[in-house]
Amino acid sequence: MSSDSGRICGARGLALLNVYWAPLSFQDAALMAIAVPASLVRLAPGRYTSVLAVLASLVAMVAMFVPPVAGAVSDRLRRAGGMRRTLVLTGAGLDALCLLAMAQAHSTAMLGALLLLSTAGECLSIAAYQALIPEIVPRAAWGSASGVRGAATLAGTVAGLAVAGLTEPATTFVAAAVVVLLGAATVLGIPEGAWSEPEHAHVADRHDFAVVFASRSAIMFGMTLLMTFVLYFFRDVLKVENPSAGTGLVAGAALVGAIVSSIWLGALSDRVIRKGLVASAGVPMALAAFGFALVPQQHWILAFALVFGLGYGGFIATDWALAIDSVPRLRDVARDLGIWGIASSLPAIVAPAFGGWLLARYGATLDGYRVLFTVAAASFALGSLIVLSVGARPLSPLWGMALRLVSVCAMTPYVHAAYRVRGWGRLPFARGATLVIANHQHDLDTMAVVLRLTLDGPWRHPVFAAASRRLFEPGFMALRIRWLERLLRRLDSTTLFGLLGMLPIENQLYARPLASMALGVRLRHGDVALGSVFRAGALALLPAAAHRLRDLERPALFYAVRASVQLSQLRQPYRGEMLAELRAQVESDLERLAEVLRRGGTLFLTPEGRHTLDGSLSRLRGALRRLAPLGDVRIAAISYDPLLGRRLSLLYRVIAPADRGNLEASLAVARPVTVSQLLSDWLAERVQPFTPQEAVDAVAERLRALPALLFVDPVLRARPMAVVRAALATMRRLGMLRATGGRLRLVVRSHPKFPGVDDVVAFQARFFRETLAGAQWLSAHSIVTAGGETVTSACAGKEGAGSVLPGGPNS
Numbered sequence: 151m152s153s154d155s156g157r158i159c160g161a162r163g164l165a166l167l168n169v170y171w172a173p174l175s176f177q178d179a180a181l182m183a184i185a186v187p188a189s190l191v192r193l194a195p196g197r198y199t200s201v202l203a204v205l206a207s208l209v210a211m212v213a214m215f216v217p218p219v220a221g222a223v224s225d226r227l228r229r230a231g232g233m234r235r236t237l238v239l240t241g242a243g244l245d246a247l248c249l250l251a252m253a254q255a256h257s258t259a260m261l262g263a264l265l266l267l268s269t270a271g272e273c274l275s276i277a278a279y280q281a282l283i284p285e286i287v288p289r290a291a292w293g294s295a296s297g298v299r300g301a302a303t304l305a306g307t308v309a310g311l312a313v314a315g316l317t318e319p320a321t322t323f324v325a326a327a328v329v330v331l332l333g334a335a336t337v338l339g340i341p342e343g344a345w346s347e348p349e350h351a352h353v354a355d356r357h358d359f360a361v362v363f364a365s366r367s368a369i370m371f372g373m374t375l376l377m378t379f380v381l382y383f384f385r386d387v388l389k390v391e392n393p394s395a396g397t398g399l400v401a402g403a404a405l406v407g408a409i410v411s412s413i414w415l416g417a418l419s420d421r422v423i424r425k426g427l428v429a430s431a432g433v434p435m436a437l438a439a440f441g442f443a444l445v446p447q448q449h450w451i452l453a454f455a456l457v458f459g460l461g462y463g464g465f466i467a468t469d470w471a472l473a474i475d476s477v478p479r480l481r482d483v484a485r486d487l488g489i490w491g492i493a494s495s496l497p498a499i500v501a502p503a504f505g506g507w508l509l510a511r512y513g514a515t516l517d518g519y520r521v522l523f524t525v526a527a528a529s530f531a532l533g534s535l536i537v538l539s540v541g542a543r544p545l546s547p548l549w550g551m552a553l554r555l556v557s558v559c560a561m562t563p564y565v566h567a568a569y570r571v572r573g574w575g576r577l578p579f580a581r582g583a584t585l586v587i588a589n590h591q592h593d594l595d596t597m598a599v600v601l602r603l604t605l606d607g608p609w610r611h612p613v614f615a616a617a618s619r620r621l622f623e624p625g626f627m628a629l630r631i632r633w634l635e636r637l638l639r640r641l642d643s644t645t646l647f648g649l650l651g652m653l654p655i656e657n658q659l660y661a662r663p664l665a666s667m668a669l670g671v672r673l674r675h676g677d678v679a680l681g682s683v684f685r686a687g688a689l690a691l692l693p694a695a696a697h698r699l700r701d702l703e704r705p706a707l708f709y710a711v712r713a714s715v716q717l718s719q720l721r722q723p724y725r726g727e728m729l730a731e732l733r734a735q736v737e738s739d740l741e742r743l744a745e746v747l748r749r750g751g752t753l754f755l756t757p758e759g760r761h762t763l764d765g766s767l768s769r770l771r772g773a774l775r776r777l778a779p780l781g782d783v784r785i786a787a788i789s790y791d792p793l794l795g796r797r798l799s800l801l802y803r804v805i806a807p808a809d810r811g812n813l814e815a816s817l818a819v820a821r822p823v824t825v826s827q828l829l830s831d832w833l834a835e836r837v838q839p840f841t842p843q844e845a846v847d848a849v850a851e852r853l854r855a856l857p858a859l860l861f862v863d864p865v866l867r868a869r870p871m872a873v874v875r876a877a878l879a880t881m882r883r884l885g886m887l888r889a890t891g892g893r894l895r896l897v898v899r900s901h902p903k904f905p906g907v908d909d910v911v912a913f914q915a916r917f918f919r920e921t922l923a924g925a926q927w928l929s930a931h932s933i934v935t936a937g938g939e940t941v942t943s944a945c946a947g948k949e950g951a952g953s954v955l956p957g958g959p960n961s
Contacts, residue, residue, distance in 0.1 A: 173333030175306030184314035203506030210498030217488030220277035241275030242334035296471035372529030374501035431464030432534030575804035583781030612651025787820035818924030830914035
């Protein structure tokens, strides 16, 4: 995006920004509506309709393929510090040269080749030029800018039709070249400013973009049918002596009134829902086109043209602003607007071919033109109906189901081969808004449980999961899949994770990786010196060879820059900017999560934010208080059994909370009890050696003392002695236990599957004791009502997520 220094607003600024649209529209209207068809009457007598149909389709193909590529080049040039005006002027120069040469064309082949080159130059110029509105105009004024753009477009169209209708084609070509060069020169007065890139971790939503694309395609199909064949309608059916003048008169009548209305409606669209204006604009267009079919008489045609102009003015004024609104990522605005332009180019390929076939079938008679005008009317009506779907997007795109199917089929065998995952309970298949909250101990939590919940169905939409925003930054996948590291270092997984249902949330409020900080600063300020960005503590983690932010993206520093540092290591003004961005980002992330629930989706959340390093259940963050009232709350209570077996064992239960008033206690008490917890509870404070039988007896004693409401691993409950001895064997294999004289001693407390945990035995012991505390609290406060429902005396009648376990700050 452009920096504030490059922002413009006000009538004079918007006029300067949009004046080039007039010459571009002059060329489009004059050439394809009058000048080129008139030239073909002379160069290809007897077959001009078929030649025009082919030529119009080729022009549309150029207009379809060039803008997305040219737009991507323009975006890349802009992000590298260049100016879009470079491509604007280059394209205008090529366009003007070809137009001048077309004035001397003496064959159909020569005229066609020059027309295609001229179109390519025009498309190159437009691809860069059209990105200026969303880049340097504030979002609140996009409608006004679109209205001025519409007025300039209509004025150019009227002028082009007038000149083409009153002069010879050669004169029209020369006039178009002159006005294009003059219009392109005005771009030199537009302040583009310095580039400032928007937030890099953004989940694109292309539904509205697709809807606007489809709506415009339908309307432009009808427009192309009218514009391509209206001159021949005057010549072949109405028998007008000068069909070029007749075409210009009708088009002028339609467009003069639209110029004024476009400015007013564009400004109005900044204050009302734009899709309603676009839909309303299609109604008079459809009625007028149907009138052409019903009463094909010259004096009525003029009246219908005026009605058509009312709608066309509204369409051209608001459709552009709606398109900018729907662009998924503004950093790629020129490319995406180039793709959006295909909505005009594709109909321009299909409509002339369809219209030519239709008129040939009817022998270019009145009946043929009546059918053609009726089809155009239906296209306008269809476009109006389609655009009403803007904003009514589904929770996830339909085609994302295929990706999720592939992902589930690939991940399920891997997860079950690498880990031992067992679960009890499931979500209702037919359900509405559902919030699933889980405790967080390991990176496996979300992947394993969400995978199983997804398999349980329904399958139209994913089980959405809140995931750390670091997942959406380049390099995350490379850290997890080391053998593909070189290929994945720069991979942006945003779209992939979004389709799988993962939603970013900022969970590192006080510290984050150096790479993340550096990327954020570089995207806003460019490649500045490291010493001006970071303090000495952060610089000490970097090699002396690194001097600027770009240096941190070298492959050799890939792991070094993943070190986490406090935000205080950022110098001002960068720290202040990041803190302000952080506050806005957290709010945006939470709103996105809330929207999933408001629209009936299923959301998986680990409200602790980050996984525990000591086994205790961290305080559930404020996000839960905001999200819990929006849906049915379910618990995904997770336990690990790290001291048993070669594969890391995960056990989980999906269950309704015992008490919605105390979700922390409900979550703690629902966690499966494992042998690792019971054995660790005994070993945590033990320093003397012990025999295997003593360990078996200690676990058996704890099993007998468990409250009845706790859930125990069924295998442990059925065969406690065998399970305990298997756990001791696992601990010996890991080097945690050492055998001396038939007795065992605990010598190592760390575990390779929990690299951030210093003492996994204390971790499991604390985890178990917290589960017991939750059971005791719920037992002490539970009341069974007459209907059999269990509530708590402390929280009866209340709903919330703020209470904590006994001993916590709110007890």
